[in-house]
Amino acid sequence: MAPTSAAAKPAEKFPTPAKLTLTLFVNGVERKLTVAPWTTLLDALRQHLDLTGTKKGCDHGQCGACTVLVDGRRINSCLALAVMKDGAQVTTIEGLAQGATLHALQQAFIEHDAFQCGYCTPGQICSAAGLVAEGRAKTPDEIRELMSGNICRCGAYPNILAAIESVLAGKAEARS
């Protein structure tokens, strides 16, 4: 689409600004995309890059379904503008498995039956990946508190907690 000059329609209070081209490194792959300034990272992933694993729940940063890792840190992609993340490394649920081998958290969520409808699960798993990397949660209370940004309407919390605990325990065992 040809860029539309903002100056062409001076009478409009909210003119259509030029679209912007940016680069994201999504799950290790360089992706160039051209988006409007108001395109969120979530919409860029789902609608421009066809990565629909990341879910849109509330779209207001209250439910955590849209959680992805940006430069290794978990964030709500619904509250991030894609243009502001130009050049960033983005990891989505699609990027966690290594070929046919599931990520430890994906495997643990299956083994612990940590979901029912599954809609919040990509966000839960990406958030848990962020939590594990942060290294701040040691006790069940701390896991619960640091996962509180991910809501599960089915109420699978006890099993989500168990899945994350098992991965943290596995990590601790690997270290000892």
Place this chain on the structure above:
Amino acid sequence: MNNFAYSRAADVAEAVRQIAADPGAKLIAGGTNLIDLMKENVARPTRLIDISRLPLSRIEETKDGGLRIGALVANSDVAYHPQVESRYPMLASAILAGASAQLRNMASTGGNLLQRTRCYYFYDTATPCNKREPGSGCAAVTGINRQHAILGTSQHCIATHPSDMCVALAALDARVRATGPGGERVIAFQDFHRLPGETPHIDTNLAADEIITAVELPPEGFARNYTYLKIRDRLSYAFALVSVAAALDLKDGRIQEARIALGGVAHKPWRDREAEARLKGEPATRDTFARTADAILRGARGFEHNAFKIELARRTILRALSQAAQATPQSQSDKRIAGPTTAENRSGRPQ
């Protein structure tokens, strides 16, 4: 969300020039509040000036032995910084009591100060709101006002400031460093946020063309006798009904200095310096703390759904001061309220 243009600022001076030149523009850093407000059509900027890449992401010691937190340091990076954890644990605790891990990773220090109220009517563009649309009226005064203020309200606005971090910053007597077209200035934290008065649409004394560059903490962090106690409708990821940042300097059981800041009860973090000053030289006992709580809340006024907050605030101040005095600060992950669970504490009244 309305259409808007997007630009980046190469340095602070350029950001100031851009914001000064365009009254319809807004600065964006973490975006956690602004983008939400834009999705609700409450904020309708014609341009966003991206300042997220400016070099304001450092935490460093100041000459006076305090700590300077760059305006773009993420909330999580402040809370988990070794100097903040060890010297200013009340600030770390307050930050971890707020929002979620994801939001704390995104939200900036400066943005936290500038976040808007979460009053339902401010967010609902179908209702009147003097903060969103000056002169339109306040739907909260006669509406659902469970979350609203009990101190410092005006007939025009009973909204609360939603931040937890700012409650601790208020208690610590932090300073806000800002740059505008006229140069740099330092604003005392107590002078940064405003009460609603006749102008509830103006949240802070920061000028429209000024940018926060840092928040500075004085050397005294009250790392021994402190707490941040937040009471809310669910145990995590909810705004405060009442929160209290309490810090004491104790010597032989007597109070040398006291700091008490309240969140969730006013248009700004609430401090009562007179009540704090009266604690000097007093013994750190429940009777003392009960008198202080009563003094702080003497002017409190409840509305239809939030009158309970006055008694809740009284008990929270009392418990917070006890936690601080006993050096048993509230954990933000273990949700049991710290401190002795005697009958006296359960009832909240000295017996």
